[in-house]
Amino acid sequence: MSARALPYRPHNHDACVNQALAEAKAICQQQNARLTPTRERVLELVWQSHKPLGAYDVLAKLTSEGHNAAPPTVYRALDFLQQYGLVHRIASLNAFTGCTHAGKHHTGMFLICRACGNALELTDTSVSTAIYNAAGAEAFCTETVTLEVTGLCPSCQTEQHHE
Amino acid sequence: MSARALPYRPHNHDACVNQALAEAKAICQQQNARLTPTRERVLELVWQSHKPLGAYDVLAKLTSEGHNAAPPTVYRALDFLQQYGLVHRIASLNAFTGCTHAGKHHTGMFLICRACGNALELTDTSVSTAIYNAAGAEAFCTETVTLEVTGLCPSCQTEQHHE
């Protein structure tokens, strides 16, 4: 598998989408989960860019395509996708983004640019370890970690025009 | 200044509240900010326990005290308190909690027990450093960090009855 493109640099984004869809199909098949058309379409929509997308944004896109959708349609699809590790919810944005480490056990860390809105998902062992240890020092049993960093991505640090 | 009590252990909680209020007054005085009665009352309410409180919970308490409050009343007070580092917003819960490190420059890390609902705020240099470095390795300029760990606190790991 090739390295992931950086969200805030120009790249062939179709490759991102295709890879994500291919991985999703493989994962669902392997786990005997049904990647139905609606679920697949929602996953595609979330992957339309590296900017986390609100549930109602997804809904609007579905609607504009003629899909007869309501909020539960979207939230159910997103729940399913989250369950199988195909998308992440960004709590600080109330939005969803495609998982770039699908299938791999990981603690997502997100770098979210406040200027261009793109989010980069990282996995960093020293971060996870430090968090796990800090929690352990308080005898706390860690189950889930929400780690979202906001700031400026390399592109937006130098450019004036934010995409 | 004495060490902080652990949220999920029995402790003299009035001391927590009193300390928080005293610190808040000192900080506001020092920064020439006005800790008005409404703001102070909201801070007290948020400090009524170590369980992060929703804005509408605060609103309900204010209302039950006869205060003529509406959502903006609460959100404005919370915004003010956040601005001066007196409360934190817990994004994964849509709730607010009193800051136990008010006045000190810090990156909050929260250990949130899914059983009892209490939250413990930590500051851990190795965690902050690891995060900052991981972001820096991507040439990302960190501004804010949201770090919320969910799991089981020591008490709830052993006890059946969750407070």
Next chain:
DNA sequence: CTGCGAATGTTATAATGTTACAAATTTTGC
């Protein structure tokens, strides 16, 4: 083809958060 569980449609509503403008209060400059 029929019955069962999973998935989706549909309607309504809950929970969280914001906008906009008016009134009251506090501060400030004189």
Next chain:
DNA sequence: GCAAAATTTGTAACATTATAACATTCGCAG
């Protein structure tokens, strides 16, 4: 002290995000 300015609060309406409850349809095993 007093008027103007700035800050804070009141008030009503509304926007956004998410869920509940129940009916219907779909996919598939027997």
